[in-house]
Amino acid sequence: MVKKHLKRALAVLLIIAVSLGAPPGRTYASQSTRDKYNEATKNRDDAKNKVKEQQDEVDGLNARKKELKRELSKLNSELDSIVERITDLDNKISAKEQEIAETQAALDEARTIEHDQYEAMKKRIQFMYKDSRNLYLDILFQAKSFTDLITLSTYMEALATYDKGKFEEYQETRKTIEALEAKLQGEKADLDVLKAEAEEEKAKVMEVVDRTKSKVSEYNDLIDEAEAELLAYEADLKAKEADLAAIKKQLEEELRLSALAARSVWRDISDITFDAGDRYLLAVLIYCEAGGEPYEGKVAVGAVVINRVRSSVYPSTVVEVIRQRKQFSPVGSGRFDYYCAIGKTNQDCYNAADAAMSGVTNVGDCLHFRTPIEGLTGIQIGNHIFY
Numbered sequence: 001m002v003k004k005h006l007k008r009a010l011a012v013l014l015i016i017a018v019s020l021g022a023p024p025g026r027t028y029a030s031q032s033t034r035d036k037y038n039e040a041t042k043n044r045d046d047a048k049n050k051v052k053e054q055q056d057e058v059d060g061l062n063a064r065k066k067e068l069k070r071e072l073s074k075l076n077s078e079l080d081s082i083v084e085r086i087t088d089l090d091n092k093i094s095a096k097e098q099e100i101a102e103t104q105a106a107l108d109e110a111r112t113i114e115h116d117q118y119e120a121m122k123k124r125i126q127f128m129y130k131d132s133r134n135l136y137l138d139i140l141f142q143a144k145s146f147t148d149l150i151t152l153s154t155y156m157e158a159l160a161t162y163d164k165g166k167f168e169e170y171q172e173t174r175k176t177i178e179a180l181e182a183k184l185q186g187e188k189a190d191l192d193v194l195k196a197e198a199e200e201e202k203a204k205v206m207e208v209v210d211r212t213k214s215k216v217s218e219y220n221d222l223i224d225e226a227e228a229e230l231l232a233y234e235a236d237l238k239a240k241e242a243d244l245a246a247i248k249k250q251l252e253e254e255l256r257l258s259a260l261a262a263r264s265v266w267r268d269i270s271d272i273t274f275d276a277g278d279r280y281l282l283a284v285l286i287y288c289e290a291g292g293e294p295y296e297g298k299v300a301v302g303a304v305v306i307n308r309v310r311s312s313v314y315p316s317t318v319v320e321v322i323r324q325r326k327q328f329s330p331v332g333s334g335r336f337d338y339y340c341a342i343g344k345t346n347q348d349c350y351n352a353a354d355a356a357m358s359g360v361t362n363v364g365d366c367l368h369f370r371t372p373i374e375g376l377t378g379i380q381i382g383n384h385i386f387y
Contacts, residue, residue: 036375040244047237054230061226065219072212075205082202089195096188103184107177114170121163247375265312269359272309278318280340282353285322287345288330289369290384295348297382300363302356304386307367314367 282302290301308314308321315321322331330336339345363369363379363386370376371383378387 037244037247040240040247044237044240044244047233047240051230051233051237054226054233058223058226058230061219061223065216065223068212068216068219072209072216075209075212079202079205079209082198082205086195086198086202089191089198093188093191093195096184096191100181100184100188103177103181107174107181110170110174110177114167114174118167118170121167250375260313263313266365267310267312267316269306269310272306272316274318274357279350279353279357280345281322282318282357283345283349284339285328285330285336286349286352288336288339289328290352290382291346291349293382293384295352296362297384298348298352299355299360300366300379300381300384300386301369302352303361303363304366304369306356306359307361307363307365311367 282305285305286298286301290298293301305318305321309316309318315324322328322336326332328336330339362381366379366386369384369386372380372385376385376387378385380386
């Protein structure tokens with residue numbers, strides 16, 4: 001009896017020593033996940049800020065593009081006005097050229113008439129001065145009376161006066177037409193100057209229009225690049241939000257498990273009574289879950305099963321813990337039952353089962369284990385994380 005109590009005391013001391021020496025897996029896992037959650041939140045916020053900054057840049061580029069398009073529209077209107085003015089000047093110049101052409105035709109005609117009149121008058125004058133004696137004798141002899149003589153003399157004088165008057169009239173007409181032509185040529189020259197100025201203005205506006213169009217095109221390219229970068233930032237934000245959601249879900253699960261464990265009433269190992277087949281069942285389960293793991297990993301798997309037996313929130317027997325629905329994948333797949341039927345286990349698994357059933361734990365009060373996943377931390381032994 002004394003030996004039995006001594007064994008129990010030593011087992012309790014061993015459990016306490018191991019428990020104190022092992023890191024508090026569940027608390028550590030939750031704190032680590034909480035740190036990861038905080039970091040993921042910061043990463044998410046940074047990604048949001050990048051998205052906002054990039055969106056602001058895109059908005060700014062679009063605003064500048066819109067402003068440039070307004071400027072371009074104004075320039076095009078100005079250009080249309082200049083083109084309209086040039087068209088009007090072209091029409092006026094064409095009309096003025098037509099007037100000049102008509103005036104030049106009238107001037108040519110006036111010069112011809114003036115020349116003809118001058119030639120006719122010159123011939124009569126030459127005739128009168130050359131043959132004036134014979135002419136006056138003819139007039140004298142032809143006159144039947146003194147009255148006829150006076151009349152013929154008056155006629156000759158009137159003819160000379162008429163010739164002189166017509167010549168002076170044609171000279172005045174020619175001068176008037178020449179003055180009109182000069183005036184029209186001056187007006188055309190003024191119109192040519194205005195047209196040249198309008199063409200120069202048009203060229204300047206066209207240059208500004210081309211530059212503005214080029215800037216609009218550049219902004220289109222910048223906007224395309226900025227929007228592509230924005231899409232990348234949004235995709236990154238989406239990924240970080242997904243990471244945050246996953247870590248948040250994991251943290252909530254770990255906190256739930258922590259709360260569950262905290263509410264548990266933990267039985268002392270000495271208060272547990274094992275059935276005859278428990279050692280075999282535990283050894284087979286250890287083989288299924290950690291057959292390829294080091295001995296410490298096998299002990300850790302056995303300790304998780306025994307921790308659940310000790311906890312008030314799990315079944316109170318080894319067989320019930322192992323058979324609990326959706327807890328151990330080899331049981332759910334049927335591999336556990338098959339190995340039980342053929343006796344598939346080894347001595348290391350038996351030794352690990354014995355250690356766990358005696359109260360030895362190298363994972364503290366951990367109630368769970370699994371293969372490592374991103375964000376999950378705890379006590380890693382071999383290829384398993386215990387938490």
